[in-house]
Amino acid sequence: MGSGLKGLKGALPDLTLKRLRVDDDTSANAATLELGGARGDLPTKFPTSTELSSSKKAEFEGAIPSGVIVVSKLLYPDGFKRILEEDSSFKAYLRGISRKRYGEGDAVLLFMEFKGVAPEGVEEWRVLLDLQFLAGFDIITVQQAEGQSDEDFLSFLKFSRRWCEERGIDKPLMPVICAKRDRGAAQGILKALADSGLDCLGVDMRGGFYYHTLSAIEDLKRRSPEIWVHAFQVPPKLRLGGRLLSCAEGMVLPIFGVDSFSRWIVPPPPIPLTKDKINIFDREDWGFMKRGEWMEKRGGMLNCDCPICMGSDVDGLLSGTVIRALSRGKLHDHFSQREEMEGARRRILEGGYRDLLISKRGPREFLEALGRAGPAR
């Protein structure tokens, strides 16, 4: 692979986060992210490659708002072994994730959902970095796998920095920590990362809600507002203290200083999905509801003018095959959460963000559960 590295060095995108305003009552920031030629207004939701590839199945031909694209992959032990050992598998994998599939106006990065894989040692680390570099990604992610110690993860990060230097790669490195239950542990790893210099930070939410990790991020952002924080693997609904709330998790992450989020990728369910199981984002309450709930609570009316719904009701959105319905549901979730985030951004800039949160049932219940729903500070 050594020879393949020559001559592939592209433009050197600088990463800049310009903070425009921090909300008076929460740690939410309105900011602008600039990354080479890509630009994004924060806070926002960035799409995954899975969501982008839903377009075809959804029979939708328009553009999908992005800025940063998260190429998301599930990685299993067998697959990883093949990438490590067989050149043909490495090359095939590389073709599958290539940056060429995406527009120049967006920044592209890789996120791997490690399924029973914990990359260990320089050979395995190097392969992960080579893949990203050869695929042409604009940001190089250095991920902490579940169960990987902070010490090993910091060694991996150090190795990655050296790897970049040796190759003259001047792309931002994004350390991605595994969200933790323990506040002290989260503070510890964030302090170590901040001490070593940090432009951007990823947090792998692992399909859950990790309050202590988010609180530690909130502290970090107060001290260093110029760090771009992105949350990966964000599930639709938020589970707090064993209770599943209807609140959309991604929509309340800005409260903790998180600038952007992307949806989780999960393995296909063992039993094929039916339309009644599809969660659909609700703009009115910032929650997720399934078809039955839409019928019961809203008479099926979605009240959404996004390019997928265009004013249709829930059965209109979910018409056709299950795969089409699922894809259209995903795209509606993306468009509508993006638009709601734009509204939130305006309120952070103009004032009244907290009032907006309280006016939505999902965030209101969440803030009440956290004990943060009282009068403004």
Ligand SMILES: [Zn+2]
């Ligand atoms: Zn919609």
